[in-house]
Amino acid sequence: MTTVQSSARKTLVLAAVLTAGVALHLVLLAGRAVALLRSGEPVGVALGAGVLILPVLGAWMVVSTWLSGIRVARLTQRLAAEGGLPDVSDLPRRPSGRVExxxxxxxxxxxxxxxxxxxxxxxxxxxxxxxxxxxxxxxxxxxxxxxxxxxxxxxxxxx
The missing domain is CATH 1.25.40.10 (Tetratricopeptide repeat domain)
Structure with missing residues (x-):
């Protein structure tokens, strides 16, 4: 396995773990929204409706981010197969690792x-x-x- 493949695998695992954490948070938030909606109180229902928007937006953001990542990964694989990936290994770097x-x-x-x-x-x-x-x-x-x-x-x- 190359260094690039190893790095990509680690990044994918980290993204999956973070996505699972966000998904758990969204499910818990949706549960609170449903509880507020079931309260029957006008303020509770209004708050519940407002809170319910957050998990919906969060889910949309997670899905769109993953789709974008998949598209970029496809381009990266295709460019790698063609031998056209950018190579910046020869550029001078700061002690932090960033390019000068x-x-x-x-x-x-x-x-x-x-x-x-x-x-x-x-x-x-x-x-x-x-x-x-x-x-x-x-x-x-x-x-x-x-x-x-x-x-x-x-x-x-x-x-």
């Missing part, structure tokens, strides 16, 4: 140029998402990865 900011910026500039040269290539968007992540811009990393997922889905549908 100047190196991350230079790496990002290269990935951005790839996207500008091939704006419909999901692989370029995947790599620019990785570059955003290295630079610490998680919001843009998520946006770029969503773009990569959408482009890859279009590519698969076009086959």
């Amino acid at each position: 900011p100047d190196a991350a910026d230079a790496y990002f500039a290269e990935r951005k140029a790839e996207v500008e040269a091939s704006p419909r290539d999901w692989r370029a968007w995947y790599r620019v998402a990785h570059a955003y992540d290295l630079a610490g811009d998680r919001r843009r990393a998520r946006e770029a990865m969503k773009r990569a997922v959408a482009l890859e889905a279009e590519e698969r549908a076009g086959r």
Whole structure:
């Protein structure tokens, strides 16, 4: 098993454990909501209805997060099979393990140029998402990865 596979397996186990914890919390919260709804008191019913929204929203967030993770994992596997995963092992790092900011910026500039040269290539968007992540811009990393997922889905549908 490679280091990447081992890391992915550990991440999957951690995600499953955290999901189980959240699911338990949502079930307990839903139980409280039902108890409030059954109270028959106007305030209890109103609070119960409000509290019942939280587990529904929580379940939607958990499902959408898992679906997103599955889609990104599919892209990662496909890119790995093609030998196109980003390799940043040669970039200088801080003692914390984070890539030096100047190196991350230079790496990002290269990935951005790839996207500008091939704006419909999901692989370029995947790599620019990785570059955003290295630079610490998680919001843009998520946006770029969503773009990569959408482009890859279009590519698969076009086959």
